[in-house]
Amino acid sequence: MPRWPKPPEGSWTEHYPELGTAPMPYEDSISPEYFELERKAIFGRAWLNVGRVEQLPRTGSYFTKEIQAAKTSVIIVRDTGGEVRAFHNICRHRGNKLVWNDLPREETSGMCRQFTCKYHGWRYGLDGQLNFVQQEGEFFDLDKQDYGLVPVHCDVWSGFIFINLAAEPEQTLHDFLGPMITNLDGYPFEKMTERWCYRSEVGANWKLYMDAFQEFYHAAVLHGSQSPAKFSAAAQQAGFEAPHYRLEGPHRLVSTSGVITWELPGDMRKPMEDITRSGLFGPWDEPDLGMEKMPVGLNPAGCDPWGLDSFQLWPNFTILIWSGGWYLTYHYWPTSYNTHIFEGNLYFVPSTNARERVAREMAAATFKEYGLQDASTLEATQSMLESRAVTAFPLCDQEILCRHLHKVAADWVEDHRRNLAGA
Structure with missing residues (x-):
């Protein structure tokens, strides 16, 4: 017994x-009303786990994460230097969701050399930089350096990938986790x-x-x-x-x-x-x-x-x-x-x-x-x-x-x- x-x-x-x-x-x-406060008070400030590094096995591997509590979608990608990066999943031209398959509200994953917008064909590197603008000469004083993907703070602990949606996190990931976790x-x-x-x-x-x-x-x-x-x-x-x-x-x-x-x-x-x-x-x-x-x-x-x-x-x-x-x-x-x-x-x-x-x-x-x-x-x-x-x-x-x-x-x-x- x-x-x-x-x-x-x-x-x-x-x-x-x-x-x-x-x-x-x-x-x-x-x-x-309380939930509306939680959106920014909690999910707009805390470090959020979005997956593990095994989901990004090689250069160009990516997945998306829908975070409805923060009203956003995030791309997580392994760049050419092996670093795990995160970006808001939005094209800088007209605001189209950048990475999606058949249904734009569903998460997706895959591997690519660059991200291409389905709407007007703007292309972004794995580092988030804007590399190509369709008919670039039609724009007014456009500097591609100013229109890269919007970065999201990203860090990794023990293979777990965390993001923070704040403009500037209040703590590093390590300090946020504390000794009980680390x-x-x-x-x-x-x-x-x-x-x-x-x-x-x-x-x-x-x-x-x-x-x-x-x-x-x-x-x-x-x-x-x-x-x-x-x-x-x-x-x-x-x-x-x-x-x-x-x-x-x-x-x-x-x-x-x-x-x-x-x-x-x-x-x-x-x-x-x-x-x-x-x-x-x-x-x-x-x-x-x-x-x-x-x-x-x-x-x-x-x-x-x-x-x-x-x-x-x-x-x-x-x-x-x-x-x-x-x-x-x-x-x-x-x-x-x-x-x-x-x-x-x-x-x-x-x-x-x-x-x-x-x-x-x-x-x-x-x-x-x-x-x-x-x-x-x-x-x-x-x-x-x-x-x-x-x-x-x-x-x-x-x-x-x-x-x-x-x-x-x-x-x-x-x-x-x-x-x-x-x-």
């Missing part, structure tokens, strides 16, 4: 008195290039889905059907309490112990898990990651067995590192006050045989099901929050990260309001 770790003495929340313990309002998740340096993200992706349009505020993935109070109930009945019954009776929470600046961490699935009694595993050697949190066979020791930022609670660390990077990016030698990312891209795009990506060391491939596919299907179960409550939550029949809700100690997320959002919005008032 699995034993869940006991909670620490006292509570986690009491160590962060600025969060308080009062019931929480959710007006920030149901107000169109202490993951040395983890071999770059070795995990086998990727499984899923994407969904969700009818709920972006913060509500983040809340669903940053507490495990719901796990034994909402995800009970993911495990055999005997295991689920035991989990529901015991509940689940994570052994470690941490807040640092705008970011959050929850770390959990694990379960050695293949050591559980046979009636506490699913037959398909035995067949594929995968399930209840990933493939059973761990790859050789070539690490002598883990980075200091992993498993801060010293769990044995360790399960996962879930790093919630402000504002809308999550990295979950699993003890089995793989990792998972989530993105939450707002499209309105009560809708957003959810993206999930699973990353593995490339399979070397059919069994490994099937195990990864099993893990991908399992986590898609977890995501669907979490998402199943969101539209119901959104609709009833918007009724305002109840305006404040009690949160338990395990929901400390939810309190923190909404407080950080409120702090950034209030800071933005102060800046507007002082302008």
Whole structure:
């Protein structure tokens, strides 16, 4: 029978008195006016992860990212010097979207030597410089040096590509991430290039889905059907309490112990898990990651067995590192006050045989099901929050990260309001 770790003495929340313990309002998740403030206060100022360097394998590789919360589209490209650059996806002539395929609101990717506008044929180099103007002599005092693509601040940490849409970022990427995140340096993200992706349009505020993935109070109930009945019954009776929470600046961490699935009694595993050697949190066979020791930022609670660390990077990016030698990312891209795009990506060391491939596919299907179960409550939550029949809700100690997320959002919005008032 699995034993869940006991909670620490006292509570986690009491160590962060600025969060308080009062019931929480959710007006920030149901107000169109508040969302309009979030656009500039948060998504116009924070460092945003838009992908990984493996998506740009060679010179001229590019992809686009639609950031509706900031009302823009961005091109991310590897230039001739190997540098990763970012530009607003707009032609300097008449404002046409520069890079798109059949549908201009859909993201795209590919490889090219230059970017050519579909409208009038202006051409831009991989460095953003304007190289060619159709019938240039028809223009008045046009200097091509003045009409390059509009750059976006771009930086890379551990292979993760971040952009910042502010005219001038308030912090470097390294300072923005802080030690809790940068202490993951040395983890071999770059070795995990086998990727499984899923994407969904969700009818709920972006913060509500983040809340669903940053507490495990719901796990034994909402995800009970993911495990055999005997295991689920035991989990529901015991509940689940994570052994470690941490807040640092705008970011959050929850770390959990694990379960050695293949050591559980046979009636506490699913037959398909035995067949594929995968399930209840990933493939059973761990790859050789070539690490002598883990980075200091992993498993801060010293769990044995360790399960996962879930790093919630402000504002809308999550990295979950699993003890089995793989990792998972989530993105939450707002499209309105009560809708957003959810993206999930699973990353593995490339399979070397059919069994490994099937195990990864099993893990991908399992986590898609977890995501669907979490998402199943969101539209119901959104609709009833918007009724305002109840305006404040009690949160338990395990929901400390939810309190923190909404407080950080409120702090950034209030800071933005102060800046507007002082302008």
